Amino acid sequence: MNDTISDHTSATRSVSLLGLGDMGAAFARAWLAAGYSVTVWNRTASRADALVAEGATRAVSAADAVAANTLVVTCLLDDASVGEALESTDLTGKDLVDITTGTPTQARARATWAQARGARFLSGGIMAVPPMVGxxxxxxxxxYSGSSELFEARHEALAVPVGTRFVGTxxxxxxxxxxxxxxxMYGTFAGITHAFALVRDEDGIELKEFTPLLAGWLAAMLGAGLQMSGQPDSGDDTSDGGSSLAMxxxxxxxxxxxxxxxGVSPELLTPYFDLMRRQLDSRHGTEGAKDLVDLLRSGSATVGRADG
Incomplete structure (x- = not known):
């Protein structure tokens, strides 16, 4: 059992991980299973206990975790937590990979912040849940986006927990x-939630029979939805997926x-219905069902309630 920071024999197969929530712990276990030397730190120190028992090295502070390895991965609550954890650390020469959920603006600011402190930087967006890791x-x-040099240099390590997709500098x-x-995903979940609310208590409709009907319909409609949302790039603003906006x-x-x-609230649907009405009004009642993306991006769309 390693309970203090020790020298690592191979810098290319070692990593420091800050943040041991469900996702961070899953990443740590994947690296340990692949034979990596993993130094871990968490604000609540007891969350490291199980990982230390499995072979990880405990850092008593964020600064110690950063000092232990060149590759430093942060998987914390939010961007503010990243700033707080790394505030007093020396990032000179470090490869900082931040897989904390945040906004694009925060990621760009964090990249500038890291580079000013002498580190290469990558921001990560995790498309997985903890059971999928490993x-x-x-x-x-x-x-991953940011330093392409960092991504190439650390791709082998980053690909251990889950797959990787570099999406630009x-x-x-x-x-x-x-x-x-x-x-x-959440928009789809909203529609599914509304659908089940409609039929759940209806006599003569069994949910076990309704569920495959819903799954099949959503699969069939996915292509039409993608086609309609892709209209701004297609040069064709008359395509409506087979059903006009007016209809x-x-x-x-x-x-x-x-x-x-x-007896079901329409609140999950009414914002989208309101947007459809606004788009139709903007075309002065014509039949063309131009994509709604432009209306959202114009800033003129506001959340309302379609009252039928």
């Missing part, structure tokens, strides 16, 4: 893609009315 077949990966791009994909807006009252008849 399981290549699960398909998890991390978006703009340090904010990993966070942006992370949030974009998760936003689509869809006319049907809003049916969706809202059905929800209310079933």
């Amino acid at each position: 399981q290549p077949e699960a398909g998890g990966y991390v978006f 703009d340090a904010g791009h990993a966070a942006l893609l992370d949030v974009a994909l998760l936003s689509a 869809q807006v006319a049907g809003i009252k049916t969706f809202v009315g059905t929800a209310r008849d079933q």
Whole structure:
């Protein structure tokens, strides 16, 4: 058992990890299983106990963890926590990889901050949940952006817990893609939640029979949704996925009315319905269903309630 920081025999197979929440601990275990020397630090020191028992080295402070290895990975609560943990550390010559969830703006600022302190920097956006870490077949990966030299130099180590995807030298791009994909996920979850709320207590409808119907429909509609959202790049603003915007807006009252008849709040759907109405109004009632992305990006869209 290693309970104090010791010299590492191979700098290329050693890593310091700051932050031992569920995700950080999963990354640490993956590196340990692959034979890496792992130094760990957490603000609540007891969270390191299990990992130390499994072969990790405990750092008594964030500064000690940073000093132990050239490759330093942060997986903390938020960007402010990263700044606080690293505030009094010497980052000269370090390879700092921040996989803390944050915004693109925060990642760019953190890159500038790290470079000013003599470190190379990568920002990461994790597209996985802890049980997927260390399981290549699960398909998890991390978006990385920032120093391409750092990514190339440390790719072998970074690829141990989950897959890697380098998405450019703009340090904010990993966070942006992370949030974009998760936003689509939450939007889908909202629709699924609403669908189950509609049918859950309905006599004669079994959820075990409804679930595969919903899964099949969502799979069938995915292509149409991607086509419609891709219109700004296609040069074709008349494509509507087979159903005009005017017709869809006319049907809003049916969706809202059905929800209310079933005793279900329409609040998960009404913001999108409101956006559809605004887009139709902006085209002066024409039938073309131009993509809604431009309206969101214009800053003129506001959250409202479609009342049917």
